[in-house]
Amino acid sequence: MLRLILALLVSVAVAAPAFAGKDGLMEPKLALSGRQSGAPRVALTFDACMGAADQRILATLVDNAIPATIFVTARWLKHNAATVAVLRAHPDLFQIENHGAMHVPAVDKPVSIYGIPAAGSPEAVMAEVRGGGDAIMALGLPAPHWFRGATAKYSTSSIAEIRSLGYTVAGFSLNGDEGSLLGARMAAHRIASARDGDVIIAHINQPTHAAGEGVVQGILALKARGFTFLRLDDAAETGSNATVN
Template sequence: MNILHLNKGQLMKQIILLIGVCFLVSACSDTLPADMHTEIKSSTHQKAPIQAQDDSITINHYDRSPSEWGEFVSGVKTQLDTNQKQIALTFDACGGAHGSGYDQAIIDYLIEQEIPATLFMNKRWIEENPDTFQQLANNPLFQIENHGTHHKPLSVTGKEAYGINGTKDAQAAYDEVMVNQDHISSITGEAPSYFRSGTAHYDDVAVDLVEALGLEVVNYDILGDAGGTHSSDEVEESLLQARAGSIALLHMNQPSSGTSGGVQAAIPQLQNDGFEFIKLDQADLK
């Protein structure tokens, strides 16, 4: 079209049309005004709220006051959901300056007798015992689960247990779970399904957070060795209190404790009483 032959009104219409087309083209192109580029670049470098497994839930949802605290708060599983004479032996490996040992005697006994067990592994213990961890993870008798990153009670307010400060807020609770979760997954290729905190203490909000991350919180109904402080006779006596569906809490990081002797004394008696030993993932929990 030759705009030289247009009258004034027609010329104005054509100019308006051309301006509109220019705006449409610029909106669909990668060329944006400088201030718009700055805004987009800034937003992509901001730390987004951490998302739980359910994308509709953010960490901010758990910044609320808890109403329960302890080892047996709402949501914590303490037994197998079965009426059969089945027991789950669970062993914690806690890590740290006084907890990175390896009770090879108890593990060797479990392997020799083909007794399955669930091992809750702390990130510090894994880092101190990388070759042993890999061997245990490769053994089908054992199920590897998450015992936290720094072995802290799981709290959203920093509440302590046994003189150990809990995680200070929901973000710290998330990190206590997920840093070790990712660490274990990166080594084994499998993500843990269960979590037990350091000291086995939680508040109810922290338990809700763990569940939203897709894990079950597991404690016990048999305190097998009291953190590796019981004598072998006391460990044996504790385990012989088992009933259908019991979960026993023991330790595999204190080789000088009475745990190994007590476990080796109790297992044959329990087997004679008709009990079967299983891993946690072989039954539902309650």
Template sequence: MIPRARHLLAVCLLGAALTACGAAGGERPAPAASRVSAPPSPARPPVLAPGPGGLTPVFEHGPRTRGKTVALTFDADMTADEGPRAASGEHFDNPGLIDALRTLKVPATVFMTGRWADEYPAEAAALGHDPQFEVANHSWSHYAFTADCYGLPTVDADGMRADVQRAYESLRAAGVPHAMPYFRFPGGCYDQRALRALSGLGVTAVQWDVVSGDAFATDADAVVKQVLDGVKPGSVVVMHCTRSAAPTTERVVRTVVPELRERGYRFVKVSELIGQAGNGR
């Protein structure tokens, strides 16, 4: 007969998946579901400190002396009045571009209008759940926050704050779980009045230091050259995620990414650059 101690050991080894060895009084372990802890909530994304009087801070690029990092950013533009154009078949999304970024394993930041998220909720949700991307706010309407901004309609000062908040609501409704506290002004146009209007929202306004020139471009090689000539350590590159308005962007990305990697650059999200800048690094 097997001694009692050896017998208990054999039972434990054979039945480890069902019972816990050494449980006092032969008690069964708690059901697996009760032992699984809730997933940790995401860490709070880095932001810049407000300016004087609580003015919304503006970020243009990361540190120049902390290695060769570069952030590719993509504006998912759709203006409030462009619904009929989308209904008639115009494409304001660009799945091929997103597939290229995934294939190339390039982390990226997408600045999405609420109207775009309303039009393409499945794509918005997919980006919002993919750890390779971070989704940020590009207003709901894509109307300008200043006068004379590339011919865009304008939002008055009283409506600016509500437009940003409505965009976050659309992102949540589309299934983006954790939209970043970053805001890009439509057209990149802002002034002190616009910065004051957004004070207290806790957002960092994100601009750029490299204009790709992909908007309405038809010559991909010219866009590639402009990006490669402009990138420096810590750069933020602005591009677009709209097939109809930026038809060359996928080709540009497929050329620029391997070339910048060959030059020693590492691709990061905007949040990493903001974190470096906020830490004084």
């Protein structure tokens, strides 16, 4: 009975909407759905915002044949051709999706989020989304259909604007590295503590940060626990705030 109650509480927590904060913005939730039996599953998602690439994480994914969804910006693509070549060489592992053109928060009002000025208008939101998608397709990669904006925060109206361009908005249920600002031990603990159905967000563009080491440790701990790793296109999802379906 206790196990059933806990399971129900987990399902309610996953399905609950992301309520707007004081700034009126939301951080949507996303989780995998549909498992009836078998190994627990998680989806690893990584943001490649700008700067370089964390080869510790990339090598771990390749060496262990662990699939992941990588959200890239046009800015990051310009400076990481060698890493993009690795991603392209493993289409069975890596799903490349849209993180925007310039890593500008996809919010249609003039606010600052974590010190980053938002797009500020519907037109600017659409330019950020289109620019990211165009950069991916310019490299001959498959057209993206998932979008995650910088900071992963949105207004209700900006979610609708992104959806009108044909994208599904990628939230998450577990923040693995807090923007790559966590120490290695904490990042490892967070990811290793994932539950079945979690969509994990972490960053693959900070090779000098300690968090990357922890991300690797956490991933390998999940593998040792028998978890199955899925890309976002490999399973059905449940999302809050009209971001999915």
